[in-house]
Amino acid sequence: MAFELPPLPFDKGALEPHISAETLEYHYGKHHQAYVTKLNELLGDSPDAAKSLEDVILSSDGAVFNNAAQVWNHTFYWQGLKADVPGPDGALAEAIARDFGSVDAVKQALAQAAATQFGSGWAWLVADGGTLRVTKTPNADTPLKHGQTALFTIDVWEHAYYVDYRNARPKYVAAVLDHLVNWEFVAANFAAAVV
Ligand code: MN3
Numbered sequence: 001m002a003f004e005l006p007p008l009p010f011d012k013g014a015l016e017p018h019i020s021a022e023t024l025e026y027h028y029g030k031h032h033q034a035y036v037t038k039l040n041e042l043l044g045d046s047p048d049a050a051k052s053l054e055d056v057i058l059s060s061d062g063a064v065f066n067n068a069a070q071v072w073n074h075t076f077y078w079q080g081l082k083a084d085v086p087g088p089d090g091a092l093a094e095a096i097a098r099d100f101g102s103v104d105a106v107k108q109a110l111a112q113a114a115a116t117q118f119g120s121g122w123a124w125l126v127a128d129g130g131t132l133r134v135t136k137t138p139n140a141d142t143p144l145k146h147g148q149t150a151l152f153t154i155d156v157w158e159h160a161y162y163v164d165y166r167n168a169r170p171k172y173v174a175a176v177l178d179h180l181v182n183w184e185f186v187a188a189n190f191a192a193a194v195v
Contacts, residue, residue, distance in 0.1 A: 002040045005033050006075050015081055018175040020112045031159050032074040039067040055143055069140040073122060080152045080182050087183030092190045099132040100131060107177045109134040114156050114173040123173075125152040125186065127193035131136065149193040152186045 008028055012021040039056075042064050043049040048056055056068040088096060088103065102104040106125065113136040114123035121138040124147040135143065143150045154160075154176055161172035 002049070003036055003043075003071060005036045007191075008078055010078075010082065015083060015180055018083075018164075018179050019081070019172075020164050023160070026163065027155075027159055028074070028078070032071070033068045035070040035074065039064070039071055040066060054144060057142065058180065065145075066140040069142045069145070072144070073140065073142055074155070076150055077153050077155050080185050081180045082182035082185070083175070083180060085181065088187055090187065091194075092183070095132050095190065095194075100134075100144045105158045106132075106134065110152075110154060111170065111173050111177060114154050115170050117156050120157040123154045123156060124148075124150055130194070132190075149189065151189040151193070152181065165173055 005028075008024065012024045012028075015024070016092070040049075043056075043163060048060070048064070051059070053068060053072055057065060057072060060068060087093070093103070096103055096106050100109060110123050110125060113134050117123060117136040117138065119138065121136055124135045124137065125141055126133050126135055127145045128148045132147075132151070135148070137143070154173055156169060156173070158167075158169075165172040165175075
């Protein structure tokens with residue numbers, strides 16, 4: 001059974017003015033779709049085509065891994081974006097205070113990771129054992145491959161921001177961190193990771 005492009009969890013205009021509908025037309029409609037299409041081409045009717053996406057990621061390398069991980073990373077990225085969600089609170093807020101000191105500090109760590117990822121990649125908030133950490137990965141690499149649980153990510157490939165911010169990656173990252181973090185999604189991932 002072929003992998004399919006999951007629907008976006010919001011209307012294409014829902015993230016404006018921070019991420020435009022035009023960006024989503026390309027980023028979701030072209031780039032994310034292309035990873036799905038390429039993954040299906042690569043898997044064909046091999047036994048791997050019957051695996052879950054996560055199992056493909058864990059058991060592959062090379063082009064199959066790159067496309068499978070990019071399918072997963074983008075689906076996860078969209079779920080983490082929502083305008084003006086308050087938070088965090090509760091157990092997530094306590095863990096952030098314990099491991100970073102404050103919400104501002106975790107945002108600064110994510111901004112730093114995003115700014116210093118050389119070339120294409122991703123900045124992540126992950127649960128690693130019992131600890132929250134900020135990491136960055138190049139290209140398609142993904143926390144699942146490192147035994148970590150992803151809680152939130154920012155895509156820092158140029159296609160994520162060039163339409164709206166041209167070369168100003170830090171402005172895009174600041175807009176995401178200030179306006180678009182879906183703390184409800186982060187909290188749900190955190191709750192699932194710590195049980
Ligand atoms: Mn992307």
